[in-house]
Amino acid sequence: MRRVVRAVLRGSLSLVALLTLVACALHVTHSDGAEARAAPEGAAVRVATYNVHYILLREETGLWSVGDWDRRKGPLDMAFNAVNADVMAFQEMESWSRGSDGSVNLKRDYLVQRNPEYGVAASGDWREFPSTQPIFYRKSRLQHVDQGWFFFSETPDILYSRTFNGSFPAFASWAEFRDRESNQRFKVVNIHFEYSSRSNRRLSANLVRDRITPWIAAGETVFLVGDVNAFYGSRTMRILEQSGVTFDRVPGATYHLNRGVHLVGAIDHLARGPGIDLLQGPIVLQQRFDGEWPSDHHPVFADYRLPDAIQ
Numbered sequence: 001m002r003r004v005v006r007a008v009l010r011g012s013l014s015l016v017a018l019l020t021l022v023a024c025a026l027h028v029t030h031s032d033g034a035e036a037r038a039a040p041e042g043a044a045v046r047v048a049t050y051n052v053h054y055i056l057l058r059e060e061t062g063l064w065s066v067g068d069w070d071r072r073k074g075p076l077d078m079a080f081n082a083v084n085a086d087v088m089a090f091q092e093m094e095s096w097s098r099g100s101d102g103s104v105n106l107k108r109d110y111l112v113q114r115n116p117e118y119g120v121a122a123s124g125d126w127r128e129f130p131s132t133q134p135i136f137y138r139k140s141r142l143q144h145v146d147q148g149w150f151f152f153s154e155t156p157d158i159l160y161s162r163t164f165n166g167s168f169p170a171f172a173s174w175a176e177f178r179d180r181e182s183n184q185r186f187k188v189v190n191i192h193f194e195y196s197s198r199s200n201r202r203l204s205a206n207l208v209r210d211r212i213t214p215w216i217a218a219g220e221t222v223f224l225v226g227d228v229n230a231f232y233g234s235r236t237m238r239i240l241e242q243s244g245v246t247f248d249r250v251p252g253a254t255y256h257l258n259r260g261v262h263l264v265g266a267i268d269h270l271a272r273g274p275g276i277d278l279l280q281g282p283i284v285l286q287q288r289f290d291g292e293w294p295s296d297h298h299p300v301f302a303d304y305r306l307p308d309a310i311q
Contacts, residue, residue: 037084037301040279040303043179043306044280044303045303046086046087047302047304048083048300049088049090049225049226049299050079050088050090050298051090051227051255051296052076052092053092055095055096057096057104063258069107072292072293072295073107073110074290075289075291076289077114079285079287080111080115081115082289085136087137087188088136088299089122089135089226090107090108090135090136091192092227093132094131100130101126102126115136118136118138119136120135120136121134122134122147123147123173130171133192133226135174135175141179141180142178144176147174147175148173149173150171151163151172152194152208163200163204167194167197170193172191173190174190175188184221186221187215187222189208189211189226192227193228193229202235206239208243209239209240216244221275221276221306222272223272224245224270224272226268229267231264231265232266245271246273247269247270248271249282250265250268250282253265254297254300255298256296256297256298257296258295258296262286266300269282270300272304276306276307278303278304281301281303284298
């Protein structure tokens with residue numbers, strides 16, 4: 001009988017521990033507000049990253065369908081404005097129907113229409129420039145100077161090349177900006193690594209490192225941001241840091257299973273090149289908007305001071 005009692009007690013304690021763990025994991029911010037974060041002070045520039053999940057154009061109802069987008073689009077705009085970034089790099093900003101056809105991009109076009117004060121860089125005709133990782137920028141603050149892309153592939157300069165293990169194409173987009181007041185220039189490199197293949201992530205990280213290292217060595221100011229699909233301190237991030245960038249620890253979960261469930265550490269990250277000072281953040285905006293989660297990821301942002309411009 002004592003064995004039974006002890007077994008029951010052990011089971012009860014285990015259940016309590018499990019429920020406590022789940023309660024901690026279900027760290028959900030219930031605020032539905034859309035108050036914008038105060039703009040960065042002085043010469044600081046606010047850089048953000050946000051995976052917004054693709055839309056299934058052929059689906060009228062259900063998760064990530066066109067109907068689902070109609071429900072989430074207002075909250076997405078609210079989240080975008082709440083971050084109040086000077087630069088926001090998006091991943092999975094795609095309306096998918098077949099192959100690499102990017103002729104329709106509902107999320108990009110909606111945010112552009114709602115936010116005319118922002119321009120779109122790292123974007124273009126989908127037959128020449130992959131359209132799913134645009135970088136929005138505040139036009140009054142920044143001038144768009146240049147842009148480009150490369151795929152995580154054995155043939156990185158061939159458009160829509162499949163990844164190293166033959167899976168769906170994945171790539172880096174990048175854009176260069178000039179601060180209109182200080183004349184400072186900087187590049188933002190926007191990445192999205194595959195979630196299911198560690199080898200693909202590491203090979204992709206090697207390629208990104210090799211592409212941005214010459215820029216940094218030449219004295220250019222570089223940010224590296226995006227959905228790395230790896231945790232802080234991982235081998236993937238250490239490879240990227242060999243280029244000279246520094247990742248600042250993101251203090252909470254950025255992927256939440258579309259339910260506000262925060263089971264793991266951040267997989268969306270911000271990195272800064274030499275000479276860039278971190279002023280505030282990184283910050284994860286773990287928040288519903290108008291009762292909805294705009295995406296299955298949260299936006300991440302931080303404020304930085306750029307190196308002094310060379311006149």
